[in-house]
Amino acid sequence: MQEQEETLPTFTEQCLIDVTVNGQHYERSVPVRLLLSDFIRHELHLTGTHVGCEHGVCGCCTILLNGEAVRSCLMLAVQTDGMAITTIEGMAGTQSELHPIQQAFREKHGLQCGFCTPGIIMTVHAMLHENPNPTEAEIRHELSGNLCRCTGYQNIVEAVKLAAERLQQP
């Protein structure tokens, strides 16, 4: 028993993590209570991911963690050690081109103030990956985890339909 106690992992308030974000590798020492959203925004200065509520409802903070859409305000940065994150900054291809999803949002006026937009685009990215040809009802259902106060969602839905169409073209 005594031996077991000696080799027990220790509790800590600061941790070293190794995380890949948008293909780039970062090694950082972070407070254990630092939320992933704050880590991305203020430690890595990737401010495209936004914070709207910090209780996991609004979806503004949505990112992809190992390819899956998650709420970064409901994770601790330390939990991402060894993982790969994609944020909105990782979506556009080159400097001048927009990702087809982003382009569709532009054409359909799917954003107004732009605050919820990065979270929505990450959700749409994950959604279309899993369901490349969603119906309107499916789109609205899958988007229900992201709040928007400006657009009334209508043009967002149209943008998703257009993006789905374009992504399916060879």
Add this chain to the structure above:
Amino acid sequence: MKPPRFQYCAPHLLDEALALLGQYGADAKVLAGGQSLIPLLNMRLAGPAYLVDINHLTELQYIEPEDGYLAIGATVRQRHVEHSSLVQQRLPLLAEAVRHIGHMQIRNRGTIAGSIAHADPAAELPTLLTCLNGEVVAQSLQGERVMKAEEFFTGYLSTALELGEMVTEIRFPWLAPQAGWAFMEFARRSGDYALVGASAVVTPTLDDRCLNAHLAFQGVAGAPVRMRDVENMLVGTTLDEPTLQEAADRARECVSDDMEDVHATVEYRRALVSELTKRVLKSAWTRCQQ
């Protein structure tokens, strides 16, 4: 809204996790999916001194068909269960219930066991487990305990877990092959906690009468409620309209008198329960006819 200070540890072995929980008892909390715990931390409604992150306990990462039940390890994500072909084929009621949990982003991190351990009576999984008379396996330094669902859920966000104990496995019993099932909720918005919800399983006799029924409700009391007297009343019937109406009337009692909140009065909840009972039993019965 930022979390208060705490100490953090992410063991890789179950034994280590149990030792840490045993050592720190009431001052420690388990972090699994975090979808319930981290909002509480952010709002400073919870302030554990020690957080034990169990996400690295790969030994608890399993969905195993066992004799009599489906065993799900404590670190299995809700999305994993939702997409598991094993679950979809052999226990589709579970997949259906999981689909109602929050949104995709929540289910990508939230765990089956975590939702059960959090014990919110308005949540889907505690109610489903109660409906199926499933089991919760908990371990501590002292060993293993297996508890029935109704024993496990003791009240609002309260369970029978003792200090130093951690949920390691959830056991969902299989349905009889000829059983019909249904899961339904009334919620204000897509993905919300239900105003009320119900899980129903009905097993027919060879001559199309009810052999037995399971009926449980969420959002009606401090813990999920299994309506046994409605279940008993259904036995031997064909679940025709008058029977369903009587079941609906009786089921109203499952709503306890203190269940008033910003969304619903007690009376309204009872009305919803009544309507839901008819719909969920009808749906389950129709399913077993097919």
Add this chain to the structure above:
Amino acid sequence: MTTRWFGAPVQRTEDPRLLRGKGNFVDDIDLPEMLHAAVLRSPYARARIMHINVDAARALEGVHLVLTATDLGDVLEPSPLLVPHAALTQPRTQLPLALHEVRYVGEAVAFVVAESRYVAEDALELIDVEYEPLPVVHSLEVAVTEHAHLVHEEVENNIAAHFVQTVGDPESAFANAPHVLHESFSIERGAAMPMECRGVLARWDAHENMLSCWISTQGPIPIRNGLAAIFHLPEHKVRVTAPDVGGGFGTKIMMFYPEEILTPYAAIHLHRPVKWIEDRRENFISSNQERGQLHEVDYAFDDQGILLAVKDTFLHDTGAYTPYGIIVPIITACSLPGPYRLKHYASEFTVLYTNKVPVSPYRGAGRPHAVFVMERIMDGIARELHLDRADVRSRNFIQPDEFPWDVGLVYQDGGPTKYDSGNYQAGLDKLKALLDYDQFSTRQAEARDQGRYLGIGISYYVEGTSIGPYEGANIRVESDGRIYAATGVTSQGQAHATTFAQIIADQLGVRPEDVLLTEGDSQAFNWGVGTFASRAATVAGSAMHLAAVKVREKAKKIASELFEASPDDIEFADGKVFVKDAPHRALTLGQLAISANPLRYSYGENARKLMSMQLAGPRPGPALPVGRDGPGLEATEFYSPPHGSFASGVHGMIIEIDPTTGMVSFLKYVAVHDCGNVINPMIVEGQVHGGVAQGIGGAFFERLVYNEEGQLINASFMDYLLPTAAEIPSIIVDHVETPSPLSPLGMKGAGEAGVIPVPALFASAIDDALAPFGIRVREMPLHPCRLYELLKATQNAQ
């Protein structure tokens, strides 16, 4: 010159940046040595502050400053009263930090600055405040009772204001009317809930003696003026910028929220930048709310359903303070007549204090209430006389040839409530066609036979928009031919960078993407009021137009001199200025701008090209002749509307209600909308969609629930239900365009339109669906549980 860009659905200039996550919201700005603030807020709705001990908080590692009221010196004074009014006899505004008493849950009591927000919140927990709780005035009903407790000790009966307006002779009209009905209506609070909460970043530069602030606000210039006064700084030494703002909806037009004073104060004191970002819980308990009113209404009408007179007496809940005066109830009173000929109208309102978050305008700003009352009246008349609801409205409409129509009241801008133009019947006709209104009763009867309850609702509104006092624009052609434009208004998603560019591009022959707009920066443009009340596009857009016309005229003059042609023969297209029918005699706009700036020194590609061209040489006399109006191609213009212009619209919807559960599903939603001439129809439609969604939220999903202790018991997104994509239906939008004669481009405002008729619309549709049960909706918001209760009540009564 033909208009190319005005009226076109041009894609937004703002988008690529925002889509890439390259927005610049206040919390995105990172300054060296920046510190972070948190606010300690009162947990009581009403209490005396007996004692505050901040020692432990100050001693916490990482804490740099803890402020309470007594630390603020002469900064501790009530915020300015933004819109005084003679009837507001007992105004009260808030101190930056509470001194002796707190008056609402959420009121700021202390301000902590620390290394991180995390540490600052730790410090909040160490501040020890001894409160003596006092009885709470938790609702209008409580505030207005005899011997009610007082929110402010010296304010008798909790009455902040009392205002009476009369049009015509309502007494006689009532006395002689064949029909008179009385109803009571209640509307309860909601909140704007922009996705971005409030935020302030302040930096004091000790070398330049300059205070710079980035604030998530709708009115940076008034804030600049106010901060200069408070901190005794010259105005040009204070710079306030509204960067990207993630939604405002009225809640961000204020001066001051306490944090807008405390954050700069801390920055000046510490000589380090300080940032305060509101979190969502704070947003629920400290960002202004709106919508609480109780109406007692009498209405008189004849056998044909013609409305003869209205008497509306209402109570308005202003919360604990009156930061925005009595604008909201004034708008309610003035908006009530709507599109109808109302010759006899008695309006009386009393503004009462309650121990709740203060009230200032939220999208709609009192109009949803007015429309709720008037549209209930129209439906009430129809029900009483067994007439069709659309017909009753048609019979009462102001006709197109009756404009301008003077309602007979003084509007929020101090000018007359005078409708400039409109065609209400045209709107209703379009709506009815899109709803298939005339066939609906058949469909409804068939559904009822199947035990299903469908209902159709109509709701008409007239919206005062585009009020003054003024906005301005500065436009300048730069050497590369792109246009620099600046104004004092700011955007929270309305796409001014695109719409103003469209206006300018039309005058100067460039593309909208060649116009670079700077807005919301007090250093870029010194004068401005702000973005609110559906005014920015019309007022600032008109100023843009006037300035662009001036630049164009100047360019013509200079080009005519250079080309030795008549100014009438100078044309603009594709970024060039040229002589009609002689396109080889051309300069780019940039080259013309360079020519207009007679420096001895020149540089750049364009300048070199100019040198090599053979143009008319210099004339004798000053390089800048009299009347040239300065070097370059630049102009600054202001537009001050004579009074507001009045947009209008009508919404309709078909719903199905399940009477067992009270749940509602949308079968069709139509919005027909008139905002005069439209700069960019895509933008306007987006505004309508968003407004409707907020209206649906406010009517059927969102409700702020306060208990008797004045505690907001649903202060989170879990329990305050903003509708998601799954709850909001598709919205069919159509237009009527009655240009405004008041502004140069004939525009009217559009920002609030979507939300205004929605509560009334729900009432109309629900009444219709549940007509077999005899339901009459008299309250907003509703939710399924409440519908269930109303149904039970009528069933028990029968």
